[in-house]
Amino acid sequence: MSEPRWLTSTEAEVWATxxxxxxxxxxxxxxxxxxxxxxxxxxxxLLAPLSxxxxxxxxxxxxxxxxxxERSRLSHQISRMEKRGLVAREACADDARGSxxxxxxxGRSVIEAAAPGHAETVRRLFxxxxxPAEADSFGVLLEKILKxxxxxxxx
Amino acid sequence: MSEPRWLTSTEAEVWATxxxxxxxxxxxxxxxxxxxxxxxxxxxxLLAPLSxxxxxxxxxxxxxxxxxxERSRLSHQISRMEKRGLVAREACADDARGSxxxxxxxGRSVIEAAAPGHAETVRRLFxxxxxPAEADSFGVLLEKILKxxxxxxxx
Numbered sequence: 383m384s385e386p387r388w389l390t391s392t393e394a395e396v397w398a399t400x401x402x403x404x405x406x407x408x409x410x411x412x413x414x415x416x417x418x419x420x421x422x423x424x425x426x427x428l429l430a431p432l433s434x435x436x437x438x439x440x441x442x443x444x445x446x447x448x449x450x451x452e453r454s455r456l457s458h459q460i461s462r463m464e465k466r467g468l469v470a471r472e473a474c475a476d477d478a479r480g481s482x483x484x485x486x487x488x489g490r491s492v493i494e495a496a497a498p499g500h501a502e503t504v505r506r507l508f509x510x511x512x513x514p515a516e517a518d519s520f521g522v523l524l525e526k527i528l529k530x531x532x533x534x535x536x537x
Numbered sequence: 538m539s540e541p542r543w544l545t546s547t548e549a550e551v552w553a554t555x556x557x558x559x560x561x562x563x564x565x566x567x568x569x570x571x572x573x574x575x576x577x578x579x580x581x582x583l584l585a586p587l588s589x590x591x592x593x594x595x596x597x598x599x600x601x602x603x604x605x606x607e608r609s610r611l612s613h614q615i616s617r618m619e620k621r622g623l624v625a626r627e628a629c630a631d632d633a634r635g636s637x638x639x640x641x642x643x644g645r646s647v648i649e650a651a652a653p654g655h656a657e658t659v660r661r662l663f664x665x666x667x668x669p670a671e672a673d674s675f676g677v678l679l680e681k682i683l684k685x686x687x688x689x690x691x692x
Contacts, residue, residue, distance in 0.1 A: 386653030387660050396676035397659055403683040404559055405605045410686055450560045498541030504552055505542050511685040512678065520678045521551035523671055528558040530666040531565055 407507060414503045419496035424459050426500065429468065429485065429493040438485035441474060445483055468492060562662060569658045574651035579614050581655065584623065584640065584648040593640035596629060600638055623647060 389397060408423070415421045421429070431448045432438055440448070446456040460483055463469045468489035474480035485493070509517055544552060563578070570576045576584070586603045587593055595603075601611040615638055618624045623644035629635035640648070664672055 386656055388653075388656050389660060389664070392676070393660075393664055393672065396672055396679065397663065399676060399679045399683055400663070402605075403679050403686065406683065406686045406690070409605070410689060450557075450564070498543075501541055501543050505544060505548075507686050507689060508552065508555070508682055509544070509548050511681045516678055516681070517548060517551055519674060521547070521554060523667065523675045523678070524551065524554045524558050526666045526671070527663055528554055528561065531558065531561045531662050534565060534662060535561070 410507060411500070411503055414499060415496065418499045419492065421492065421496055425463060425468065426493075426496065428459060428463065428483075429489060429496075432469065432483065432485040433490060433493045433497075438490060439472070439482050441477075442471075442481045442483050463489075565662060566655070566658055569654060570651065573654045574647065576647065576651055580618060580623065581648075581651065583614060583618065583638075584644060584651075587624065587638065587640040588645060588648045588652075593645060594627070594637050596632075597626075597636045597638050618644070 412423050415423060415426055427449045428445060431445060432440055442456065442460070446453060449456070451459075460469060460471065464471060467486055470484045470486055472482040472484055474482050512520060567578050570578060570581055582604045583600060586600060587595055597611065597615070601608060604611070606614075615624060615626065619626060622641055625639045625641055627637040627639055629637050667675060
Protein backbone atom coordinates (compact mmCIF):
# COMPACT_ATOMS: atom_id res chain seq x y z
CA MET A 383 0.00 0.00 0.00
CA SER A 384 1.23 3.52 -0.79
CA GLU A 385 1.53 6.16 1.94
CA PRO A 386 -1.73 5.95 3.92
CA ARG A 387 -4.07 8.91 3.60
CA TRP A 388 -4.64 9.73 7.28
CA LEU A 389 -7.52 11.96 8.29
CA THR A 390 -6.74 15.61 8.98
CA SER A 391 -7.51 16.75 12.52
CA THR A 392 -10.72 18.46 11.32
CA GLU A 393 -11.81 15.31 9.52
CA ALA A 394 -11.02 13.19 12.55
CA GLU A 395 -13.27 15.48 14.61
CA VAL A 396 -16.13 15.27 12.10
CA TRP A 397 -15.77 11.50 12.00
CA ALA A 398 -15.79 11.24 15.80
CA THR A 399 -18.90 13.45 15.94
CA UNK A 400 -20.64 11.26 13.38
CA UNK A 401 -19.86 8.12 15.37
CA UNK A 402 -20.96 9.66 18.65
CA UNK A 403 -24.21 10.91 17.10
CA UNK A 404 -24.90 7.49 15.59
CA UNK A 405 -24.46 5.84 18.97
CA UNK A 406 -26.27 8.37 21.15
CA UNK A 407 -29.21 8.78 18.79
CA UNK A 408 -29.63 5.02 18.56
CA UNK A 409 -29.54 4.78 22.34
CA UNK A 410 -32.08 7.59 22.79
CA UNK A 411 -34.45 5.97 20.31
CA UNK A 412 -34.05 2.51 21.79
CA UNK A 413 -34.86 3.85 25.25
CA UNK A 414 -37.91 5.78 24.07
CA UNK A 415 -39.31 2.81 22.14
CA UNK A 416 -38.71 0.34 24.94
CA UNK A 417 -40.13 2.61 27.61
CA UNK A 418 -43.20 3.81 25.73
CA UNK A 419 -44.09 0.77 23.62
CA UNK A 420 -42.11 -2.24 24.90
CA UNK A 421 -40.54 -2.61 21.46
CA UNK A 422 -36.90 -3.10 20.51
CA UNK A 423 -35.33 -1.22 17.62
CA UNK A 424 -35.36 -4.50 15.67
CA UNK A 425 -39.10 -4.95 16.29
CA UNK A 426 -39.78 -1.44 15.06
CA UNK A 427 -37.53 -1.87 12.03
CA LEU A 428 -39.70 -4.76 10.79
CA LEU A 429 -43.11 -3.52 11.92
CA ALA A 430 -42.76 -0.13 10.19
CA PRO A 431 -42.32 -1.38 6.58
CA LEU A 432 -44.96 -4.09 7.12
CA SER A 433 -47.48 -1.51 8.35
CA UNK A 434 -46.80 0.63 5.26
CA UNK A 435 -47.09 -2.25 2.78
CA UNK A 436 -50.23 -3.23 0.95
CA UNK A 437 -52.34 -5.53 3.16
CA UNK A 438 -49.54 -5.55 5.75
CA UNK A 439 -47.69 -8.37 4.05
CA UNK A 440 -44.22 -8.56 2.45
CA UNK A 441 -42.00 -11.31 1.07
CA UNK A 442 -39.39 -12.17 3.69
CA UNK A 443 -36.63 -11.43 1.19
CA UNK A 444 -38.02 -7.96 0.45
CA UNK A 445 -38.35 -7.24 4.15
CA UNK A 446 -34.73 -8.35 4.62
CA UNK A 447 -33.59 -6.04 1.80
CA UNK A 448 -35.56 -3.20 3.36
CA UNK A 449 -33.75 -3.45 6.69
CA UNK A 450 -30.42 -4.64 5.27
CA UNK A 451 -30.09 -7.73 7.46
CA GLU A 452 -28.61 -11.13 6.76
CA ARG A 453 -31.10 -13.93 6.30
CA SER A 454 -30.37 -15.63 9.65
CA ARG A 455 -30.77 -12.42 11.65
CA LEU A 456 -34.07 -11.72 9.91
CA SER A 457 -35.31 -15.24 10.51
CA HIS A 458 -34.49 -15.16 14.24
CA GLN A 459 -36.12 -11.79 14.68
CA ILE A 460 -39.28 -12.91 12.85
CA SER A 461 -39.47 -16.00 15.07
CA ARG A 462 -39.26 -13.89 18.20
CA MET A 463 -41.97 -11.56 16.92
CA GLU A 464 -44.14 -14.48 15.82
CA LYS A 465 -44.08 -15.84 19.39
CA ARG A 466 -45.28 -12.48 20.64
CA GLY A 467 -48.12 -12.46 18.11
CA LEU A 468 -46.86 -9.41 16.21
CA VAL A 469 -46.35 -11.09 12.83
CA ALA A 470 -47.20 -14.41 11.16
CA ARG A 471 -45.25 -16.35 8.54
CA GLU A 472 -47.12 -17.54 5.45
CA ALA A 473 -46.14 -19.60 2.43
CA CYS A 474 -45.52 -17.60 -0.71
CA ALA A 475 -48.09 -18.33 -3.43
CA ASP A 476 -45.66 -17.60 -6.29
CA ASP A 477 -42.52 -19.22 -4.96
CA ALA A 478 -42.54 -22.53 -3.08
CA ARG A 479 -39.22 -21.77 -1.36
CA GLY A 480 -40.11 -18.20 -0.44
CA SER A 481 -42.03 -17.09 2.60
CA UNK A 482 -44.18 -14.09 3.39
CA UNK A 483 -44.42 -12.14 6.61
CA UNK A 484 -47.78 -10.71 7.62
CA UNK A 485 -48.53 -8.11 10.26
CA UNK A 486 -51.16 -9.46 12.69
CA UNK A 487 -53.98 -7.34 14.08
CA UNK A 488 -52.06 -7.11 17.31
CA GLY A 489 -48.89 -6.12 15.42
CA ARG A 490 -50.79 -3.33 13.71
CA SER A 491 -52.19 -2.02 16.99
CA VAL A 492 -48.71 -2.03 18.54
CA ILE A 493 -47.00 -0.20 15.66
CA GLU A 494 -49.84 2.30 15.36
CA ALA A 495 -49.58 3.06 19.07
CA ALA A 496 -45.78 3.37 18.85
CA ALA A 497 -45.53 5.51 15.70
CA PRO A 498 -46.46 8.94 17.11
CA GLY A 499 -43.90 8.73 19.94
CA HIS A 500 -41.25 7.50 17.55
CA ALA A 501 -41.94 10.35 15.09
CA GLU A 502 -41.94 12.86 17.95
CA THR A 503 -38.51 11.62 19.09
CA VAL A 504 -37.01 11.82 15.60
CA ARG A 505 -38.45 15.32 15.24
CA ARG A 506 -37.26 16.56 18.59
CA LEU A 507 -33.73 15.16 18.39
CA PHE A 508 -32.95 15.20 14.69
CA UNK A 509 -34.94 18.04 13.10
CA UNK A 510 -35.77 20.58 15.81
CA UNK A 511 -32.05 21.52 16.20
CA UNK A 512 -31.88 22.44 12.48
CA UNK A 513 -33.56 25.16 10.45
CA PRO A 514 -35.47 23.85 7.40
CA ALA A 515 -32.60 25.07 5.17
CA GLU A 516 -30.07 23.25 7.35
CA ALA A 517 -32.15 20.07 7.22
CA ASP A 518 -32.13 20.32 3.41
CA SER A 519 -28.33 20.82 3.31
CA PHE A 520 -27.89 17.94 5.72
CA GLY A 521 -29.97 15.72 3.43
CA VAL A 522 -27.86 16.69 0.40
CA LEU A 523 -24.60 15.90 2.22
CA LEU A 524 -25.89 12.57 3.54
CA GLU A 525 -27.01 11.69 0.02
CA LYS A 526 -23.56 12.48 -1.43
CA ILE A 527 -21.85 10.20 1.06
CA LEU A 528 -24.45 7.47 0.68
CA LYS A 529 -23.94 7.47 -3.11
CA UNK A 530 -20.20 6.98 -2.63
CA UNK A 531 -20.80 4.12 -0.18
CA UNK A 532 -23.31 2.39 -2.45
CA UNK A 533 -21.08 2.81 -5.52
CA UNK A 534 -18.23 1.25 -3.55
CA UNK A 535 -20.21 -1.84 -2.52
CA UNK A 536 -19.03 -5.06 -4.21
CA UNK A 537 -22.51 -6.11 -5.39
CA MET B 538 -50.48 13.11 23.89
CA SER B 539 -51.43 16.12 21.74
CA GLU B 540 -51.62 15.84 17.95
CA PRO B 541 -48.44 13.96 16.93
CA ARG B 542 -45.86 15.97 15.03
CA TRP B 543 -45.36 13.72 12.00
CA LEU B 544 -42.34 14.22 9.77
CA THR B 545 -42.84 16.19 6.56
CA SER B 546 -42.12 14.24 3.38
CA THR B 547 -38.75 16.03 3.00
CA GLU B 548 -37.84 15.19 6.60
CA ALA B 549 -38.90 11.59 6.14
CA GLU B 550 -36.54 11.40 3.15
CA VAL B 551 -33.63 12.91 5.06
CA TRP B 552 -34.27 10.53 7.93
CA ALA B 553 -34.41 7.52 5.60
CA THR B 554 -31.14 8.63 3.96
CA UNK B 555 -29.49 8.98 7.37
CA UNK B 556 -30.57 5.46 8.37
CA UNK B 557 -29.48 3.95 5.06
CA UNK B 558 -26.09 5.68 5.28
CA UNK B 559 -25.61 4.49 8.86
CA UNK B 560 -26.29 0.91 7.82
CA UNK B 561 -24.36 0.83 4.54
CA UNK B 562 -21.32 2.63 5.90
CA UNK B 563 -21.18 0.28 8.87
CA UNK B 564 -21.42 -2.68 6.55
CA UNK B 565 -18.69 -1.36 4.23
CA UNK B 566 -16.36 -0.76 7.17
CA UNK B 567 -17.07 -4.13 8.75
CA UNK B 568 -16.29 -5.88 5.48
CA UNK B 569 -13.07 -3.96 4.92
CA UNK B 570 -11.82 -4.58 8.47
CA UNK B 571 -12.70 -8.26 8.42
CA UNK B 572 -11.22 -8.84 4.99
CA UNK B 573 -7.99 -6.89 5.45
CA UNK B 574 -7.28 -7.40 9.16
CA UNK B 575 -9.50 -10.20 10.48
CA UNK B 576 -10.98 -7.76 12.99
CA UNK B 577 -14.62 -7.13 13.86
CA UNK B 578 -15.95 -3.59 14.32
CA UNK B 579 -16.10 -4.31 18.07
CA UNK B 580 -12.42 -5.35 18.12
CA UNK B 581 -11.43 -2.16 16.36
CA UNK B 582 -13.62 -0.01 18.61
CA LEU B 583 -11.65 -1.18 21.68
CA LEU B 584 -8.18 -1.45 20.11
CA ALA B 585 -8.22 2.11 18.74
CA PRO B 586 -8.63 4.00 22.04
CA LEU B 587 -6.23 1.62 23.81
CA SER B 588 -3.56 2.22 21.16
CA UNK B 589 -3.98 5.99 21.59
CA UNK B 590 -3.83 5.91 25.40
CA UNK B 591 -0.71 6.38 27.46
CA UNK B 592 1.14 3.06 27.77
CA UNK B 593 -1.73 1.32 25.96
CA UNK B 594 -3.73 0.86 29.15
CA UNK B 595 -7.16 2.18 30.22
CA UNK B 596 -9.55 1.55 33.10
CA UNK B 597 -12.30 -0.77 31.89
CA UNK B 598 -14.91 1.78 32.91
CA UNK B 599 -13.24 4.54 30.87
CA UNK B 600 -12.97 2.23 27.89
CA UNK B 601 -16.68 1.42 28.26
CA UNK B 602 -17.55 5.13 28.38
CA UNK B 603 -15.41 5.71 25.30
CA UNK B 604 -17.34 3.20 23.20
CA UNK B 605 -20.71 3.72 24.92
CA UNK B 606 -21.33 0.06 25.75
CA GLU B 607 -23.05 -1.56 28.68
CA ARG B 608 -20.77 -3.25 31.18
CA SER B 609 -21.72 -6.82 30.18
CA ARG B 610 -21.14 -6.23 26.48
CA LEU B 611 -17.75 -4.71 27.24
CA SER B 612 -16.79 -7.58 29.52
CA HIS B 613 -17.73 -10.24 26.93
CA GLN B 614 -15.85 -8.46 24.19
CA ILE B 615 -12.74 -8.07 26.35
CA SER B 616 -12.86 -11.79 27.21
CA ARG B 617 -13.00 -12.71 23.52
CA MET B 618 -10.08 -10.42 22.75
CA GLU B 619 -8.11 -11.70 25.73
CA LYS B 620 -8.40 -15.25 24.36
CA ARG B 621 -6.98 -14.05 21.07
CA GLY B 622 -4.06 -12.37 22.85
CA LEU B 623 -5.02 -8.83 21.78
CA VAL B 624 -5.54 -7.39 25.27
CA ALA B 625 -4.90 -8.41 28.90
CA ARG B 626 -6.92 -7.60 32.01
CA GLU B 627 -5.05 -6.23 35.02
CA ALA B 628 -6.07 -5.27 38.54
CA CYS B 629 -6.45 -1.54 39.10
CA ALA B 630 -3.88 -0.17 41.57
CA ASP B 631 -6.18 2.63 42.83
CA ASP B 632 -9.46 0.75 43.02
CA ALA B 633 -9.76 -2.83 44.24
CA ARG B 634 -13.05 -3.38 42.39
CA GLY B 635 -11.92 -1.74 39.16
CA SER B 636 -10.01 -3.41 36.38
CA UNK B 637 -7.66 -2.18 33.70
CA UNK B 638 -7.36 -3.31 30.11
CA UNK B 639 -3.94 -3.35 28.51
CA UNK B 640 -3.06 -3.66 24.83
CA UNK B 641 -0.63 -6.55 24.31
CA UNK B 642 2.29 -6.39 21.89
CA UNK B 643 0.28 -8.51 19.52
CA GLY B 644 -2.75 -6.22 19.93
CA ARG B 645 -0.58 -3.24 19.06
CA SER B 646 0.80 -4.91 15.93
CA VAL B 647 -2.71 -5.82 14.80
CA ILE B 648 -4.19 -2.34 15.28
CA GLU B 649 -1.16 -0.66 13.71
CA ALA B 650 -1.48 -2.89 10.68
CA ALA B 651 -5.24 -2.25 10.45
CA ALA B 652 -5.21 1.53 10.96
CA PRO B 653 -4.08 2.68 7.49
CA GLY B 654 -6.72 0.62 5.68
CA HIS B 655 -9.39 1.78 8.10
CA ALA B 656 -8.41 5.46 7.64
CA GLU B 657 -8.32 4.99 3.87
CA THR B 658 -11.86 3.58 3.92
CA VAL B 659 -13.23 6.43 6.03
CA ARG B 660 -11.50 8.90 3.71
CA ARG B 661 -12.72 7.32 0.52
CA LEU B 662 -16.33 6.80 1.60
CA PHE B 663 -16.98 9.65 3.97
CA UNK B 664 -14.71 12.56 2.98
CA UNK B 665 -13.80 12.16 -0.69
CA UNK B 666 -17.43 12.76 -1.78
CA UNK B 667 -17.42 16.16 0.00
CA UNK B 668 -15.46 19.36 -0.64
CA PRO B 669 -13.56 20.62 2.43
CA ALA B 670 -16.24 23.32 2.91
CA GLU B 671 -18.98 20.67 2.75
CA ALA B 672 -17.14 18.51 5.28
CA ASP B 673 -17.01 21.52 7.61
CA SER B 674 -20.76 22.19 7.18
CA PHE B 675 -21.50 18.54 7.72
CA GLY B 676 -19.52 18.62 10.97
CA VAL B 677 -21.44 21.69 12.17
CA LEU B 678 -24.82 20.06 11.45
CA LEU B 679 -23.83 16.77 13.10
CA GLU B 680 -22.66 18.73 16.14
CA LYS B 681 -25.98 20.61 16.39
CA ILE B 682 -27.95 17.37 16.38
CA LEU B 683 -25.54 15.65 18.77
CA LYS B 684 -25.92 18.52 21.27
CA UNK B 685 -29.72 18.11 21.19
CA UNK B 686 -29.42 14.35 21.71
CA UNK B 687 -26.97 14.72 24.60
CA UNK B 688 -29.06 17.44 26.24
CA UNK B 689 -32.08 15.14 26.02
CA UNK B 690 -30.36 12.18 27.69
CA UNK B 691 -31.72 11.37 31.17
CA UNK B 692 -28.27 11.32 32.85
